[in-house]
Amino acid sequence: MPAAPANLITGFLGVGKTTAIRSLLDRKPTDQNWAVLVNEFGDIGIDGAELGGDSDRVRMVPGGCICCVGNVAMGVALADLIRKQRPDRILIEPTGLGHPTGILDLLREAEQAGQISLHATICLVDPRRIDELSDAESEVFQDQIHMADVLIGHKWDLADDTDRQAFDDWAKKLFPPKGHLTTASQGEFDMALLDLDPDPTRVALFPEAHADPHYHHAHDPNHELAPGRPLRAINQGQGHVSCGWLFAPEEVFDRRRLLGLLTDLEGILRLKGVFRTGRHWMLIDRVGDELSRATIAYRRDSRIECIAEEENAPDWDALEASLVACLRPRAKTTQ
Numbered sequence: 372m373p374a375a376p377a378n379l380i381t382g383f384l385g386v387g388k389t390t391a392i393r394s395l396l397d398r399k400p401t402d403q404n405w406a407v408l409v410n411e412f413g414d415i416g417i418d419g420a421e422l423g424g425d426s427d428r429v430r431m432v433p434g435g436c437i438c439c440v441g442n443v444a445m446g447v448a449l450a451d452l453i454r455k456q457r458p459d460r461i462l463i464e465p466t467g468l469g470h471p472t473g474i475l476d477l478l479r480e481a482e483q484a485g486q487i488s489l490h491a492t493i494c495l496v497d498p499r500r501i502d503e504l505s506d507a508e509s510e511v512f513q514d515q516i517h518m519a520d521v522l523i524g525h526k527w528d529l530a531d532d533t534d535r536q537a538f539d540d541w542a543k544k545l546f547p548p549k550g551h552l553t554t555a556s557q558g559e560f561d562m563a564l565l566d567l568d569p570d571p572t573r574v575a576l577f578p579e580a581h582a583d584p585h586y587h588h589a590h591d592p593n594h595e596l597a598p599g600r601p602l603r604a605i606n607q608g609q610g611h612v613s614c615g616w617l618f619a620p621e622e623v624f625d626r627r628r629l630l631g632l633l634t635d636l637e638g639i640l641r642l643k644g645v646f647r648t649g650r651h652w653m654l655i656d657r658v659g660d661e662l663s664r665a666t667i668a669y670r671r672d673s674r675i676e677c678i679a680e681e682e683n684a685p686d687w688d689a690l691e692a693s694l695v696a697c698l699r700p701r702a703k704t705t706q
């Protein structure tokens with residue numbers, strides 16, 4: 372069997388990587404079997420639920436940035452996915468906080484071992500955030516762009532004329548120039564971009580930006596998930612902290628209280644969650660102050676993940692208490 376083509380889809384937190392993967396899966400040839408590998412910064416992991424959490428074709432490697440701690444776990448997950456699924460293509464989403472070097476090295480090794488054929492790396496950039504690229508902390512972000520073969524101005528529908536012009540001016544000046552430059556909304560870019568060849572000569576501008584010896588995970592492995600007792604998991608590194616909770620599947624949230632809480636929450640860069648809110652289950656997704664919600668087919672448990680800058684992180688104990696306060700009383704939930 373020929374090695375499966377693989378693409379890395381990169382881009383900063385919340386730029387639309389999972390949305391793009393969902394769009395590509397919806398449009399793939401029906402006779403093909405595509406697999407997805409996702410690494411999230413947080414230990415709880417929400418993207419797998421969004422992509423059809425019960426499918427064997429979607430493999431989650433939660434808990435950190437691939438380049439720092441997850442390389443071994445990612446390599447094992449990739450090999451396992453190939454062996455069990457024999458996919459016709461593999462799409463890989465790294466965390467938006469991850470430097471691309473680690474995962475690209477891993478994929479190049481997998482290519483040398485004949486497991487995959489590495490195709491173009493596609494980086495999504497929000498045209499409204501171009502200004503932030505000159506920040507000193509944005510070296511990871513800059514290398515995501517630098518190491519991409521294809522650059523896509525994404526969430527184009529949300530950008531105004533000034534943002535669009537700024538994106539065009541900035542993107543055309545990139546050196547070396549991108550193999551392909553385009554714009555898209557909701558991940559609806561030309562699938563043919565997946566088949567472009569990668570440029571093996573691109574090397575990181577800031578390879579040291581991913582080195583972070585202070586990477587901490589914390590959760591209680593003996594914790595038993597029970598009503599009113601969610602499991603909390605914290606992951607800290609790269610100046611960021613994620614805190615997530617898992618709730619027992621029988622827990623039901625009051626939709627209005629929950630939405631109020633998660634809309635007003637301060638100090639959060641990224642928030643994603645899946646919640647049982649009655650007969651329906653709801654996906655809540657917040658990037659900065661933009662919050663969206665949708666119904667979701669996932670039914671396994673309620674889960675939430677928040678990412679904040681370390682120095683602005685909210686009081687996680689208080690947030691946990693507020694989340695528990697959004698649960699409907701048990702007697703009502705069993706009706």
Ligand SMILES: Nc1nc2c(ncn2[C@@H]2O[C@H](COP(=O)(O)OP(=O)(O)OP(=O)(O)O)[C@@H](O)[C@H]2O)c(=O)[nH]1
Pocket residue numbers: 382383384385386387388389390391418466467525526527528529555556557558641643656657658663
């Ligand atoms: N208006 C608009 N919203 C979008 C677009 N793409 C994604 N979104 C929304 O932006 C939010 C984040 O999208 P995701 O696809 O989860 O982003 P991501 O890059 O995978 O996020 P992380 O994995 O957390 O880094 C969701 O609410 C999406 O519905 C787009 O092109 N236009």
Ligand SMILES: [Mg+2]
Pocket residue numbers: 388389390418464
């Ligand atoms: Mg995602």
